[in-house]
Amino acid sequence: MLGNLIVGFVIPVIIGGWILRRQLKILLVYYPLGIATSACINSVGFNFFWNILPNTRNQSYAALPMDLGIYPMAGCLMIYCILVHKKKPWPSILVASFTLTLIEWIAKTMGHVVYFNGWNIFWTFCSYFLPFVLAYGYSRMFAHLFYPERN
Numbered sequence: 001m002l003g004n005l006i007v008g009f010v011i012p013v014i015i016g017g018w019i020l021r022r023q024l025k026i027l028l029v030y031y032p033l034g035i036a037t038s039a040c041i042n043s044v045g046f047n048f049f050w051n052i053l054p055n056t057r058n059q060s061y062a063a064l065p066m067d068l069g070i071y072p073m074a075g076c077l078m079i080y081c082i083l084v085h086k087k088k089p090w091p092s093i094l095v096a097s098f099t100l101t102l103i104e105w106i107a108k109t110m111g112h113v114v115y116f117n118g119w120n121i122f123w124t125f126c127s128y129f130l131p132f133v134l135a136y137g138y139s140r141m142f143a144h145l146f147y148p149e150r151n
Contacts, residue, residue, distance in 0.1 A: 001054050003112075004062060009069030016073035023080055030079050033138060034072025037131040042067060045127070049119035053112045074100055075135045082136065089136050097129040 020027055039060070046059035056062050078096040081087040101124050107113045108121070115124075 001062065004052075004054075005065045007065075007070075008063075009065035012070040012073040016077055020076060020080060023084060026076055026080050026083065029142065030076045030135060030139070031072045033135060034075040034131075035067060037075075037134065038067040038071035041127055041131065045119075049115065049117055049123070051114045051116070052107075070103070071100070075132060078132055079135060079139055083139065093129065093132045093136060096132050097125055100128045101125045 017027075042063045043060065046063070051059060052062050054062055060067075074096050078092050081092045082089050101121065104113060104124050105121055108115070
């Protein structure tokens with residue numbers, strides 16, 4: 001569990017917080033969205049498709065550091081690249097999705113993640129890609145609602 005805490009929460013929050021230290025609005029708007037989507041997807045996944053170490057009665061406890069750390073921070077960094085650095089959205093979404101998929105593949109290779117019921121690395125990529133697309137759509141909707149003069 002200490003490994004989940006350090007790798008899934010402490011390191012991503014320190015790195016992401018340092019990068020986003022001057023972009024507090026991005027953190028305030030997109031970090032909660034990342035937590036919510038991550039918790040929803042993991043709640044379904046733990047019941048039907050995957051398991052992570054350490055085994056606990058409620059797998060959501062083992063994933064809590066990731067739900068509060070790496071997943072929402074990856075979304076914030078993706079939005080940061082799109083909004084602040086003016087990167088194209090689709091390559092940014094793909095890079096973020098591939099990065100998290102690679103991290104999970106490494107964890108699976110090390111035995112920290114177990115798939116079942118037909119889940120595989122392709123579905124893992126989809127489980128990251130879809131929330132990033134939704135986050136980008138949310139950013140467009142947010143900009144349209146709160147900054148209509150920019151659209």
